[in-house]
Amino acid sequence: MRQNTSRHNHRRKAGGVAAAVLLAVAFAGSIVAVPQAVAAPIADFYQPPTDIPATPGAVIRTEPMPLLVSVPGINGPWPGTATRVMYSSQTENGDPTVVTGTFVDATVPWQGKGPRPTIVIAPGTMGQGDQCAPSKAFSAGLALQLDPLSQNPLSLSANQEAPATLRWNAVGARVFVTDYIGLGTPGTHTYVNRIEEAHAVIDAARAANALSGSGPATPIAFWGYSQGGGATAAAAELQPTYGPDLNLKGTWSGAPPADLLDVLAKIDGNLIGGAIGFAINGFVARNPALEKPLRERTTPAGQALLDQLAGECIGDVIFKHPFTKTSSLTRDGKSLLNNLGTIPEAAPIFERQRIGTLTPATPVLITVGINDDTVPYGQVRDLATTWCGGGADVTFRTNELPPVGPGLVLPNHFGPEVMDGLATNEVIGYLMDRFAGTPVTGCTFD
Incomplete structure (x- = not known):
């Protein structure tokens, strides 16, 4: 090096x-x-x-x-x-x-x-x-x-x-x-x-x-x-x-x-914590197999917020949903990332997002x-x-x-x-x- x-x-x-x-x-x-x-x-x-x-x-x-x-x-x-x-x-x-x-x-x-x-x-x-x-x-x-x-x-x-x-x-x-x-x-x-x-x-x-x-x-x-x-x-x-x-x-x-899971865990609960919903929605759109197990783990209110975020801007996150903790969206009270860890299909999806596997x-x-x-x-x-x-x-x-x-x-x-x-x-x-x-x-x- x-x-x-x-x-x-x-x-x-x-x-x-x-x-x-x-x-x-x-x-x-x-x-x-x-x-x-x-x-x-x-x-x-x-x-x-x-x-x-x-x-x-x-x-x-x-x-x-x-x-x-x-x-x-x-x-x-x-x-x-x-x-x-x-x-x-x-x-x-x-x-x-x-x-x-x-x-x-x-x-x-x-x-x-x-x-x-x-x-x-x-x-x-x-x-x-x-x-x-x-x-x-x-x-x-x-x-x-x-x-x-x-x-x-x-x-x-x-x-x-x-x-x-x-x-x-x-x-x-x-x-x-x-x-x-x-x-x-x-x-x-x-x-x-x-x-x-x-x-x-x-x-x-x-x-x-x-x-x-x-x-x-x-x-x-x-x-x-x-x-x-x-x-x-x-x-x-x-x-x-x-x-x-x-x-x-x-x-x-x-x-x-570069390490998306690390970043999403960091913003959970901060001013723009709702942006985690942007990521979840995008990965579900490209990987429909995630939708059913994810819905099984989110509350109706949690799913409603994810659906709402699909049509919002970052300013809306700040003014409407500041300091969102994803544990408030799940049935077991644990974070969305913790719940994604229990879905076998999720791990390879997030691993593909890792930057640094190639070289500029x-x-x-x-x-x-x-x-x-x-x-x-x-x-x-x-x-x-x-x-x-x-x-x-x-x-x-x-x-x-x-x-x-x-x-x-x-x-x-x-x-x-x-x-x-x-x-x-x-x-x-x-x-x-x-x-x-x-x-x-x-x-x-x-």
């Missing part, structure tokens, strides 16, 4: 704690947004065609998207033009499917070295309802669903990836933000499904190359945090086999849920907070160690933000994202170096 250890060069000191917490709390409000009402039924754009292209990454349809948000500190319009996109991809079984997303082409010159690159952003947790798709909130910053006849008459979704998109557009890079499989389009969003999220990210890069006309030689980087960090990590290790045609230069995987062929930057209260630090570091042992070029950086309100998610989970990804140039600088061809070899653990 090629490994260098530095404990001083990149530590984030306690002097920035207050600013980091304020940034984390204000993260969703960093863009001045105009709420946009969205209809409950799936809009025509999001309906797949009768015949889905068998070639992954094919552009199926597009439509112009206005950027109505205003950005503090930016004079003039957003430095890019946006397009809503539907493209082809594949499920974990290899079946053709569709994915939607947002392509924002920069309107300013590229400020880095080499050709203009494309950044594929894998969003953090958005939810499971179709109204939660990032592309539905991208134009105005917020999407508000008002549907008195539905199970979720009021639902709010925010464009979490606007700040990152802006940062990259401002330096002249193209950006593609995927919606993931089943988010916005018909079917269940397969939340934290390793293979399907990787496919959505890789195929978004292919679609972006087609839209820009720059072709497969286009420099590509993957960018993601939390759910998105897991998606980019999975995409990085699947790219050599599923996307060898891409010119992938580097990946940021922030706080990746291009450099990866992994960041995580040592006091992250949502994605456990140890399993992230284990991923870096595993990849390094397999010969990958891995830079691992620890954010040392002290504990601030454990279980509240915003300070210690989102704080490091803002500090590392947006408030400093650490992640952007790392990827700019990859585009410039600056060599990075071996592993560095900080």
Whole structure:
């Protein structure tokens, strides 16, 4: 294993704690947004065609998207033009499917070295309802669903990836933000499904190359945090086999849920504990054999909540179901994960979600907070160690933000994202170096 250890060069000191917490709390409000009402039924754009292209990454349809948000500190319009996109991809079984997303082409010159690159952003947790798709909130910053006849008459979704998109557009890079499989389009969003999220990210890069006309030689980087960090990590290790045609230069995987069971156990009972329902619903959708034994172990109220979560966004989890403990959903009073352990079919399903069974062929930057209260630090570091042992070029950086309100998610989970990804140039600088061809070899653990 090629490994260098530095404990001083990149530590984030306690002097920035207050600013980091304020940034984390204000993260969703960093863009001045105009709420946009969205209809409950799936809009025509999001309906797949009768015949889905068998070639992954094919552009199926597009439509112009206005950027109505205003950005503090930016004079003039957003430095890019946006397009809503539907493209082809594949499920974990290899079946053709569709994915939607947002392509924002920069309107300013590229400020880095080499050709203009494309950044594929894998969003953090958005939810499971179709109204939660990032592309539905991208134009105005917020999407508000008002549907008195539905199970979720009021639902709010925010464009979490606007700040990152802006940062990259401002330096002249193209950006593609995927919606993931089943988010916005018909079917269940397969939340934290390793293979399907990787496919959505890789195929978004292919679609972006087609839209820009720059072709497969286009420099590509993957960018993601939390759910998105897991998606980019999975995409990085699947790219050599599923996307060898891409010119992938580097990946940021922030706080990746590499060991899903470890992560789900960690969030059980914290502010976003209800997100466990997103994962359960997605795995049941792809593995129907789980449905009957799972229903036998959940109470009627517990099953009703799982059904409700299938149509909700992460904001709904926070405001409607904060600090959900899954032991309150089961007949025996034990957690859902404990109950899943008694279902023989469940173990191999969750084992397939483990990130780190393959090795990336291009450099990866992994960041995580040592006091992250949502994605456990140890399993992230284990991923870096595993990849390094397999010969990958891995830079691992620890954010040392002290504990601030454990279980509240915003300070210690989102704080490091803002500090590392947006408030400093650490992640952007790392990827700019990859585009410039600056060599990075071996592993560095900080």
